[in-house]
Amino acid sequence: MQDCDIVELFFGRDEQAIAETQKKYEKYCLYIANGILHCREDAEECANDAYSRLWQLIPPARPARLSAFLGKLVRGLAIDKLRESHAKKRGGPELVLEELDECLGDTSACDEPDIDLRDAINRFLGELPDDARVIFVQRYWYMCSVREISRETGSSESRVKVTLARTREKLRRYLEKEGFSV
Amino acid sequence: MNEHRIARALNDIDDAFIEQAMPTRVRRALDRRGRLTRRLGMAAGLILALGICAAAVFGRIAAPFPDVSDRLAVKLVTDTTPGINTPASTPDSEISISSRLAVTYCEQLYIGCGTVVPRDETECLLGTAPQAYYPSDALQIYKLRGVSERCAVAVGSREGLVLSVCTNPQYRPDTLDGLMNDILGAAEFTGVHYLFSDRSGQPQTAEYDCPADRITALLRSARDEKLTQASEDISDTCLTFFADIPVLGCTDVEISIGRDGRVQADVLGQTYQFRIGRTQLHRFVRYLTDNCDGQLLIYEQ
Numbered sequence: 084m085q086d087c088d089i090v091e092l093f094f095g096r097d098e099q100a101i102a103e104t105q106k107k108y109e110k111y112c113l114y115i116a117n118g119i120l121h122c123r124e125d126a127e128e129c130a131n132d133a134y135s136r137l138w139q140l141i142p143p144a145r146p147a148r149l150s151a152f153l154g155k156l157v158r159g160l161a162i163d164k165l166r167e168s169h170a171k172k173r174g175g176p177e178l179v180l181e182e183l184d185e186c187l188g189d190t191s192a193c194d195e196p197d198i199d200l201r202d203a204i205n206r207f208l209g210e211l212p213d214d215a216r217v218i219f220v221q222r223y224w225y226m227c228s229v230r231e232i233s234r235e236t237g238s239s240e241s242r243v244k245v246t247l248a249r250t251r252e253k254l255r256r257y258l259e260k261e262g263f264s265v
Numbered sequence: 266m267n268e269h270r271i272a273r274a275l276n277d278i279d280d281a282f283i284e285q286a287m288p289t290r291v292r293r294a295l296d297r298r299g300r301l302t303r304r305l306g307m308a309a310g311l312i313l314a315l316g317i318c319a320a321a322v323f324g325r326i327a328a329p330f331p332d333v334s335d336r337l338a339v340k341l342v343t344d345t346t347p348g349i350n351t352p353a354s355t356p357d358s359e360i361s362i363s364s365r366l367a368v369t370y371c372e373q374l375y376i377g378c379g380t381v382v383p384r385d386e387t388e389c390l391l392g393t394a395p396q397a398y399y400p401s402d403a404l405q406i407y408k409l410r411g412v413s414e415r416c417a418v419a420v421g422s423r424e425g426l427v428l429s430v431c432t433n434p435q436y437r438p439d440t441l442d443g444l445m446n447d448i449l450g451a452a453e454f455t456g457v458h459y460l461f462s463d464r465s466g467q468p469q470t471a472e473y474d475c476p477a478d479r480i481t482a483l484l485r486s487a488r489d490e491k492l493t494q495a496s497e498d499i500s501d502t503c504l505t506f507f508a509d510i511p512v513l514g515c516t517d518v519e520i521s522i523g524r525d526g527r528v529q530a531d532v533l534g535q536t537y538q539f540r541i542g543r544t545q546l547h548r549f550v551r552y553l554t555d556n557c558d559g560q561l562l563i564y565e566q
Binding site for chain 1: 270271272273274275276277278279280281282283284285286287288289290291294295367368369372373374376378379432434435534
């Protein structure tokens with residue numbers, strides 16, 4: 084079923100919308116959630132919560148790209164879950180996102196959506212060459228391992244690591260220039 | 266905390282960047298599903314064509330069903346399209362709230378179907394669930410009377426007088442036994458239509474009152490049959506059972522039986538098919554026409 088048809092089912096409040104979404108995007112959702120949580124059960128729970136959230140958001144939302152819209156929900160829920168488990172117990176799986184810590188200066192924790200920061204990152208990504216952007220997004224959005232990205236892009240692992248390090252440094256400088264860091 | 270701030274900001278990056286970087290493994294899985302759907306569509310078309318040919322051949326040798334037109338009193342009716350699933354009437358505000366609900370229970374997602382039930386339509390408390398994503402008061406989840414929690418549950422606050430019915434859109438019983446025990450156990454049969462041809466070859470419909478246990482026994486006569494999702498409606502219907510499932514707010518649930526013994530049940534938006542033996546079918550029709558009160562329906566346009 085096409086994404087636009089699935090969205091129409093949501094607009095018609097047809098329960099089949101959830102079934103069709105799950106049928107089409109279950110692997111996609113589990114891939115994203117599992118990349119963050121490294122736990123099949125937690126990933127499944129996140130995916131189910133994302134379908135539920137989708138039901139609440141559509142309508143009124145009418146996503147142009149259902150995959151990305153759903154992926155963002157899953158990823159957000161998975162990060163929240165990881166954050167919750169880290170708050171309860173330090174340790175656990177290595178958080179890929181800690182690599183990005185250096186990109187932003189010391190700021191207080193804030194749960195509000197940071198629209199300016201998002202826009203700055205979008206502009207930054209838009210200026211990157213395609214291959215660097217794909218590597219960056221695979222690492223920090225899809226949470227792929229360096230080995231996986233290496234296979235995906237056909238580059239060596241060391242080249243992927245170097246590209247990531249350079250992109251992080253560029254991002255740090257870019258955000259500093261935009262007034263985000265100390 | 267910086268990484269979480271960046272993680273949140275990164276979450277909302279442009280959709281195009283997300284799609285561009287989609288890992289091949291995931292992309293292939295999505296593409297495969299598309300190809301599989303097209304192939305299944307072609308295969309279903311082929312099977313359908315073969316099925317129609319087979320039905321044309323075997324339909325001619327179907328056993329005759331009795332003409333009862335001269336035995337029954339006539340009842341004039343205006344509605345020619347009985348049996349459409351409609352939810353029970355409830356206030357708009359409650360339907361609106363109920364249809365927005367979604368809870369996760371036992372790793373299954375349940376979503377509100379716009380029906381509310383009084384608390385005494387439930388059997389027991391199954392557990393509690395937080396409202397998905399938004400932290401708020403925990404909702405209580407109850408088992409509905411006569412309906413499996415795999416299929417639907419009642420959800421509401423501890424103090425609420427009425428509860429919202431939430432159904433599991435993923436629920437698909439595999440067997441007739443599952444369908445009967447999980448959903449149709451709560452069904453109340455309201456009538457039977459017997460469709461036949463009179464002497465002049467005109468299609469006629471008779472309405473009968475039939476004991477529910479007879480209907481249940483007929484349906485259960487194929488209890489080990491696997492259920493299939495319907496690819497087409499049965500065309501040569503000779504019996505239609507109507508039922509309500511009050512606890513789910515469903516009225517005029519239709520179960521139709523073709524002359525070849527194929528049964529189609531339209532329940533909760535899903536259409537299931539299975540088969541009962543022709544001998545069982547003919548035996549039931551004989552019982553119905555010989556022992557039950559009926560009226561010949563004449564439709565007024």
